[in-house]
Amino acid sequence: MSQTKYLIIGSSHAGLSALDAIRMYDQEGPITIVTRENSLPYSPTVLPYVLSGQANPDRVFLRDLAYFKENGVKFINGSAVVGVKPAANSVTLDSGDEIQYEKLLLATGSAPKVPDIPGLKDAPWHVLRTLEDALRIRANAQEGQAAIILGAGLIGMHAAQDLAKAGLQVTVVATTPQVMGQYFDDEAASLIERVFVDNGVKVLTGSPVTHVTSSDNACAVSLENGLDISADLLLVAKGVNACMDYLDGSDVATGDGVLVDDKMRTSVENIWAAGDIAQGSSFFDSAKIMNGILPDASEQGRIAGMDMAEDPAVQPYMGGISMNTYNFFNNRAFAIGMCGTSGKLACLPCGLDNLGIDKMFSPSSMRYQKLVFQRDNLLGAASINTDIDPGVMLQIIRRRIDLGGVKERFASNPMDTGRLVMSSTWR
Amino acid sequence: MGKSYKTIAFHPEKCNGCNDCIEACARIKTEMNAPVHSRVNVVKDPDDAVFGISLCRQCGDPECVMNCPAGALIKDENTGVIQWDETKCVGCLICTLSCPYAGITYNTETQEVMKCDQCGGDPACVKACKPGALEFNNAAELFNAWGNLEDLFVPGISACLGCNSELLMRHTLRRVGPNTVLATPPGCIAGIGSVGVNGFTATKTPVFHPLLTNTASMLAGARRYYNRIGRDVTMLALAGDGGTADVGFQSLSGAAERGEQIIYICIDNEGYMNTGVQRSSTTPYGSWTTTTPVGSVLRGKTQDAKPMPILMMMHNCEYVATASTAFMDDYYEKLAKAIAAAKKGMAYLHVFSPCPTGWRFSPSELIEVSRKGVETNIVPLWEYSKDTARLQFTRSVDNPLPVQDYLKLIGKFKHLDAAQIDHIQKSVKRGVERLEKFARVDAFENNQEEAA
Numbered sequence: 003m004s005q006t007k008y009l010i011i012g013s014s015h016a017g018l019s020a021l022d023a024i025r026m027y028d029q030e031g032p033i034t035i036v037t038r039e040n041s042l043p044y045s046p047t048v049l050p051y052v053l054s055g056q057a058n059p060d061r062v063f064l065r066d067l068a069y070f071k072e073n074g075v076k077f078i079n080g081s082a083v084v085g086v087k088p089a090a091n092s093v094t095l096d097s098g099d100e101i102q103y104e105k106l107l108l109a110t111g112s113a114p115k116v117p118d119i120p121g122l123k124d125a126p127w128h129v130l131r132t133l134e135d136a137l138r139i140r141a142n143a144q145e146g147q148a149a150i151i152l153g154a155g156l157i158g159m160h161a162a163q164d165l166a167k168a169g170l171q172v173t174v175v176a177t178t179p180q181v182m183g184q185y186f187d188d189e190a191a192s193l194i195e196r197v198f199v200d201n202g203v204k205v206l207t208g209s210p211v212t213h214v215t216s217s218d219n220a221c222a223v224s225l226e227n228g229l230d231i232s233a234d235l236l237l238v239a240k241g242v243n244a245c246m247d248y249l250d251g252s253d254v255a256t257g258d259g260v261l262v263d264d265k266m267r268t269s270v271e272n273i274w275a276a277g278d279i280a281q282g283s284s285f286f287d288s289a290k291i292m293n294g295i296l297p298d299a300s301e302q303g304r305i306a307g308m309d310m311a312e313d314p315a316v317q318p319y320m321g322g323i324s325m326n327t328y329n330f331f332n333n334r335a336f337a338i339g340m341c342g343t344s345g346k347l348a349c350l351p352c353g354l355d356n357l358g359i360d361k362m363f364s365p366s367s368m369r370y371q372k373l374v375f376q377r378d379n380l381l382g383a384a385s386i387n388t389d390i391d392p393g394v395m396l397q398i399i400r401r402r403i404d405l406g407g408v409k410e411r412f413a414s415n416p417m418d419t420g421r422l423v424m425s426s427t428w429r
Numbered sequence: 430m431g432k433s434y435k436t437i438a439f440h441p442e443k444c445n446g447c448n449d450c451i452e453a454c455a456r457i458k459t460e461m462n463a464p465v466h467s468r469v470n471v472v473k474d475p476d477d478a479v480f481g482i483s484l485c486r487q488c489g490d491p492e493c494v495m496n497c498p499a500g501a502l503i504k505d506e507n508t509g510v511i512q513w514d515e516t517k518c519v520g521c522l523i524c525t526l527s528c529p530y531a532g533i534t535y536n537t538e539t540q541e542v543m544k545c546d547q548c549g550g551d552p553a554c555v556k557a558c559k560p561g562a563l564e565f566n567n568a569a570e571l572f573n574a575w576g577n578l579e580d581l582f583v584p585g586i587s588a589c590l591g592c593n594s595e596l597l598m599r600h601t602l603r604r605v606g607p608n609t610v611l612a613t614p615p616g617c618i619a620g621i622g623s624v625g626v627n628g629f630t631a632t633k634t635p636v637f638h639p640l641l642t643n644t645a646s647m648l649a650g651a652r653r654y655y656n657r658i659g660r661d662v663t664m665l666a667l668a669g670d671g672g673t674a675d676v677g678f679q680s681l682s683g684a685a686e687r688g689e690q691i692i693y694i695c696i697d698n699e700g701y702m703n704t705g706v707q708r709s710s711t712t713p714y715g716s717w718t719t720t721t722p723v724g725s726v727l728r729g730k731t732q733d734a735k736p737m738p739i740l741m742m743m744h745n746c747e748y749v750a751t752a753s754t755a756f757m758d759d760y761y762e763k764l765a766k767a768i769a770a771a772k773k774g775m776a777y778l779h780v781f782s783p784c785p786t787g788w789r790f791s792p793s794e795l796i797e798v799s800r801k802g803v804e805t806n807i808v809p810l811w812e813y814s815k816d817t818a819r820l821q822f823t824r825s826v827d828n829p830l831p832v833q834d835y836l837k838l839i840g841k842f843k844h845l846d847a848a849q850i851d852h853i854q855k856s857v858k859r860g861v862e863r864l865e866k867f868a869r870v871d872a873f874e875n876n877q878e879e880a881a
Contacts, residue, residue, distance in 0.1 A: 015495070015496070015498075019495055022495075044498075045498030045499070046498075047498035047521060047523070048498040048499050048519060048521075051499070051519035051520075051521070056519050056520070057499055057517070057519050058517075061500075061516075061517055062499060062500065062517075063500060064498075064500050296496055296498060296523055297492070297496050297523065297526060297527060300492070300495045300496050304495075325526060326526075327521060327522035327523055327525060327526050328522075329520050329521060329522055332540055334522060334535060336522070336525075336526060338526070389537075391483070391525060391528075391531040391534065392522070392525050392526040393525055393526050393527055393528040393529055393530070393531065393533075394528075394529065394530070394531050396526060396529075397529040408476075411475070411476075418472040418473075419472075420531075421470070421472045421481055421483045421530075421531050422472045422473075422474050422479075422481035423481075424481075424483075424529050424530050424531070425439075425441075425472070425481030425482050425483065425530065426441075426479075426481060427529075428486065428530060
């Protein structure tokens with residue numbers, strides 16, 4: 003059995019930012035980082051770009067071995083954790099080895115959800131979550147083939163674009179009534195969908211799948227509306243689940259993910275969780291939410307790392323805000339905070355009244371912008387092809403900046419007014 | 430000690446919105462001056478004609494780097510610049526979501542992100558900025574240099590939270606160096622432990638504790654002794670305003686008149702702070718102290734502060750200067766001049782030293798208060814040297830902020846009425862006019878004749 007002071011499981015953004023935060027305060031304490039991946043650390047976010055060929059798979063790594071050596075970190079790759087024993091302060095690896103820790107961070111992320119559709123289990127389907135997945139799909143995808151993508155979320159639409167650009171005939175099949183429903187409202191979604199259609203992608207929304215039939219090297223998807231579509235390549239992109247099977251029997255409290263407090267502590271002493279696996283507080287209400295996005299993983303990892311190292315400068319987690327940027331066929335979009343479908347806005351908890359929505363929707367120029375206010379605070383911002391800065395909007399939301407005196411000006415010129423507001427916060 | 434780096438600083442009050450920076454940036458990056466290619470942008474507030482800037486701040490703990498999924502953004506350890514590697518960038522735009530200042534933006538023509546790289550250490554925007562609103566700030570280099578000097582005070586002394594005097598004495602002794610005899614009369618500097626606790630001193634230099642009345646004369650005697658035995662040792666006094674302007678004044682005045690070879694630094698926190706916030710002769714007009722209370726009749730101190738630095742200039746000291754902790758580069762330059770001047774005669778530094786405890790403001794506001802005191806001309810920064818017999822401002826006194834910008838930060842002024850504020854504003858103006866006269870003419874007639 004080996005021993006370490008800090009043990010980090012998972013080597014993507016949450017794990018790495020925890021590692022940096024620990025080393026910022028504690029330059030000596032032994033750190034071990036374990037990943038089931040065979041490679042150096044990388045980000046799942048880069049995978050659609052590996053699939054598209056934009057990113058060179060040999061150059062996507064976020065750290066190298068020299069970095070771990072310089073920082074006194076033991077890096078163990080190709081090893082999955084299969085069990086956690088809090089009573090013994092130890093974890094068990096798939097090799098049977100045990101590692102004893104003083105402080106443990108769970109940052110094992112998430113894995114694709116595979117829906118329970120009759121016939122799917124027997125079909126040759128793909129998911130896109132690891133570097134191996136991306137390379138495998140790339141190797142399988144050939145020009146002229148037909149591809150079906152189940153799911154119209156960020157990963158599904160990304161993959162649809164990549165495969166269409168690679169010359170495949172792509173059909174996106176979604177149960178939801180619109181694409182990208184996690185981030186965008188129906189109007190924004192209609193613009194995004196149109197760009198995909200214009201680029202030769204078939205988009206079938208509101209189309210539940212009844213069953214999947216497979217033959218030698220192909221499969222067919224049957225929809226509830228009676229349509230059958232066949233394809234050479236089937237990609238399942240129906241969202242993700244937290245990777246936490248290995249916590250069975252560990253007493254770590256879980257819901258949809260591992261439940262954490264505002265210092266990323268789990269219910270069990272000396273165990274923290276951060277990133278896609280963590281279910282932490284929401285910025286807008288008292289709910290515990292899964293907010294599986296990259297910037298949040300970094301933020302949570304940093305807080306966990308600081309708390310593990312007992313850095314007195316640690317600040318509590320402010321709560322997750324949904325956000326993303328999205329670049330599709332040379333169009334750019336982003337969505338931050340409360341700006342989704344009208345249904346989502348209606349779900350706001352009590353107290354969030356007096357909402358004001360300022361919207362620009364111009365299908366002819368392929369532009370869209372939505373700003374959601376509660377009194378003089380910005381709660382959400384979304385854009386397609388406008389010049390407003392997502393980072394500026396995020397800070398105005400996150401810092402709850404009172405736009406009182408400049409609200410009208412902000413609504414009419416959010417880019418300049420937002421930049422001015424943020425500029426004044428810095429010297 | 431961590432390393433710090435050069436930054437491009439923006440002074441909004443100097444910006445005139447000419448956009449020369451934007452053109453210069455676009456031209457050096459693309460050989461075209463189309464603003465779309467500029468990494469720096471200026472925005473104007475239409476209500477009050479104030480300008481803001483969007484520009485990469487080359488953050489110390491950059492979120493854009495932390496959040497880049499492709500490893501395309503790296504903070505250069507040598508220059509501090511966040512470098513963008515276009516061969517790794519995948520165009521996901523998460524960096525634009527991570528930057529609070531629009532310092533990395535999407536270029537609609539190149540369809541790539543772009544950001545400032547400080548032009549490899551010689552930024553074109555700064556050179557193009559005629560009004561001086563953009564400054565390539567070298568404070569970081571100074572910080573690195575000072576950080577390498579030895580701190581000659583031990584850690585763990587018992588100053589109040591946010592104490593300016595502690596900051597000053599540590600910096601001062603770093604610069605003056607170990608070949609020093611230090612005198613700290615009764616006051617905060619002695620009280621927080623420099624002269625020792627339980628038989629140990631808190632300094633790594635010899636230190637002694639004169640009476641409140643005789644700091645300058647004891648130090649002068651020590652210097653004369655070292656001169657006699659042929660050793661060149663720096664004599665340094667770190668004294669409060671009470672020990673300098675009130676009860677210590679006669680010995681100081683005598684030493685100055687005799688031209689004793691000492692550095693005398695008055696750390697002016699405008700009152701007797703370590704004995705419970707009593708007034709001194711440098712306590713400013715209107716200020717609350719426990720002996721100038723605020724009630725139905727009295728509204729704080731009724732006299733103006735004694736203009737100590739001018740009095741010392743009129744002794745024709747070898748070197749006299751004022752300083753503030755918010756302008757440390759200025760202070761370090763003046764310390765260097767004081768060290769050189771004390772080889773010949775007296776160097777007197779008068780350092781503005783806001784006190785969170787006695788003045789009633791948050792410790793976190795210390796540097797802000799120190800800065801606003803200077804920016805409102807309440808504490809003009811200047812120096813005088815015997816060689817030129819002329820006063821020189823080391824920071825412009827033009828376009829000062831209104832005194833309210835300073836007064837409103839501080840609890841001891843919170844009772845001031847309009848008439849009192851008006852009195853302060855007028856006396857600040859008069860004080861600057863008086864200094865400007867000294868800046869125009871030689872302070873002593875004999876030098877004026879020589880100059881003629």
